[in-house]
Amino acid sequence: MATYNGARFIDEQISSVLAQLNPTDELIISDDGSTDDTLKKIRAWNDPRIVVLANSGKRGAVGNFENALRKAGGEIVFLADQDDIWLKDKMRAQLGALEQYDLVLSDATVVDEERNVLHPSFFRMNGSGPGFIRNWINNSFMGCCMAFNRKILDYVLPFPDNIAMHDSWIGLNATLIGRCCFLDQPLLLYRRHGSNTMASFKKNHLPVSYQIQYRLQMMACILKRRVSKKTTNPVKNMH
Numbered sequence: 001m002a003t004y005n006g007a008r009f010i011d012e013q014i015s016s017v018l019a020q021l022n023p024t025d026e027l028i029i030s031d032d033g034s035t036d037d038t039l040k041k042i043r044a045w046n047d048p049r050i051v052v053l054a055n056s057g058k059r060g061a062v063g064n065f066e067n068a069l070r071k072a073g074g075e076i077v078f079l080a081d082q083d084d085i086w087l088k089d090k091m092r093a094q095l096g097a098l099e100q101y102d103l104v105l106s107d108a109t110v111v112d113e114e115r116n117v118l119h120p121s122f123f124r125m126n127g128s129g130p131g132f133i134r135n136w137i138n139n140s141f142m143g144c145c146m147a148f149n150r151k152i153l154d155y156v157l158p159f160p161d162n163i164a165m166h167d168s169w170i171g172l173n174a175t176l177i178g179r180c181c182f183l184d185q186p187l188l189l190y191r192r193h194g195s196n197t198m199a200s201f202k203k204n205h206l207p208v209s210y211q212i213q214y215r216l217q218m219m220a221c222i223l224k225r226r227v228s229k230k231t232t233n234p235v236k237n238m239h
Helices: 010-018 036-046 062-068 091-096 122-126 134-136 150-156 168-178 209-227
Strands: 027-030 049-052 076-077 103-111 118-119 148-149 180-191
Touching: 010 027, 010 036, 027 036, 027 062, 027 180, 036 049, 049 122, 062 168, 076 091, 076 150, 091 103, 091 122, 091 180, 103 168, 118 122, 122 180, 134 168, 134 209, 148 168, 150 168, 150 209, 168 180
Parallel strands: 027 049, 103 180
Antiparallel strands: 076 148, 103 118, 103 148
8 A cells, every 4th residue: 555645534444454354464555755644543553464664755656656565575465545445345356366367457436535426337437448458548457456466566566767657557567477357346445535536537638748658658668578577478468
């Protein structure tokens, strides 16, 4: 989990995650210099499964998640945002699918600050689905819905310096080197609040020139990683 000034909702999310963890699991939380009560609330849980990493300098969302992932010691990794809520079957369902797949992406119910449903399915709203080119153009790999194995983690670390999104980086690489599963079952409440509006799903307001640039940068980084890993796995699902 990556946090930054998330005190308002952090307790709800931590509670929903810890309820599903085993005694030997860990919740790694990397904080990016919060100035509110985020760290105070996290530490107040006093749970031995929680590992807190406080960044010495601001890293941004991509660097903050990378910091947490570098400390992950398990064979399976779940990504989590600071303000969502895991539904009770999230871990069970995704762990079951990970017996056959390398990365599992679940659907999510989109809600507002008070948990009122804005859309029952992120997949349907976003037009999500498998395929490399499809997700290079319109990313389906929302990090808070992802779980993946050590094979994927070892491949995607370290993150390149110039990628715009960590979740797209992980998902696109997983599509090339492993097996990905899209679970139609919503397994978390994806909370939208503040300046985050539904319009941001329906239309990308970033300049077209920037959208083209970051997609080309992502493709360049993916190709560079494949060369550096010298993998023998064939490229698949590029459709």
